[in-house]
Amino acid sequence: MLQNSIEFVRCNGSKSLAPELMAQLFDCYPPIYAEAPWFEWKKCSVCKRQWGTVHQEELALTDFMHCGEPLVEFWPRATVESDLKEAMDASGASFWLALQGxxxxxxxxxxxxTPEKLEEQMERPGLALAVKEKFGASVRYVAxxxxxxxxPEFRGRHLASQMFELRRKDFLAQGMQIGVVRVKMDPPSVTYLWYTTKLGYEVISEYHDAGKRVLLARSL
Ligand SMILES: [Zn+2]
Incomplete structure (x- = not known):
């Protein structure tokens, strides 16, 4: 049925996006990340621990307090807006929306x-060197x-892999040859398994944090 078909639209900068789509994007972001596997719903501003919507009852028992302070939103609206607009307008950006009508x-x-800027953004000392050791000293930009x-209701329909492919081709067309992604390894997230097992990405840098996040890379 036509009304069920999904269309992928490339966003060409924050100024090009219709205000109602922009609003939908900002609205859908926090509820998606509030659930598994991210659990980015509330956080303690003191000890930085985080919880998802699944922990709502547990949090209610302590009146949404931790370390003596009220919990705060993990993704405040203003942060979501500025981060996503910045990503839309970034150099070499590839930003896709999946629409049903x-x-x-x-x-x-x-x-x-650049590998150096990514190292700074990801806060992983040695990342730029790791990229160059693996892919050659001439790598100027990574994707x-x-x-x-x-x-949730649109998962499991291969829409993610279609968007991945659109983005990959877009990066190649813009001259990038190396893809980098950050995922949680322990317990292995769906994304980690997908990138490593299915797509052959390899670990190039490890965080030593609670979710054992890692940076994966491979040629696009
Ligand atoms: Zn705390």
Missing amino acids: NRLVGFCYGYAK YQADIALI
Whole structure:
């Protein structure tokens, strides 16, 4: 049925996006990341611990307090707006929206970074060197593959892999040859398994944090 078909639209900068689509994008972001596997709903501003919507009852027992302070939103609206607009307008940006009619059901984006700038942004000392050791000293830009997200009812329909492919070709067309992504390894996230097992990405840098996040890379 035509009304069920999904259309992928490239966003060509924040100024080009219709205000109602922009609003839908900002609205859908926090609820997606509030659930598994991210659990980015509330956080403690003191100890930085985070919880998802699944922990609502547990949090209610302590009146949404931790370390003596009220919990705060993990993704405040202003942060979502500024981060996503910045990503749309970034150099080498590839930003895609999945639409069913006028309804936004998912998005996918990334942008270009020099290995040095990515090292700074990711806060992983040695990352630029690791990229150059693996892919050659001549690498000037890598494609940082930020988020791929779908609202729950649209998952499991291969929409994520279609958006991934659109973004990948877009990066290649813009002259980038290396893709980098950050995922959680322990327990292995769906994204980690997909990038490593299915797509052959390899770990180039490890965080030693709670979710054992890693940076993966391979040639596009
Ligand atoms: Zn705390």
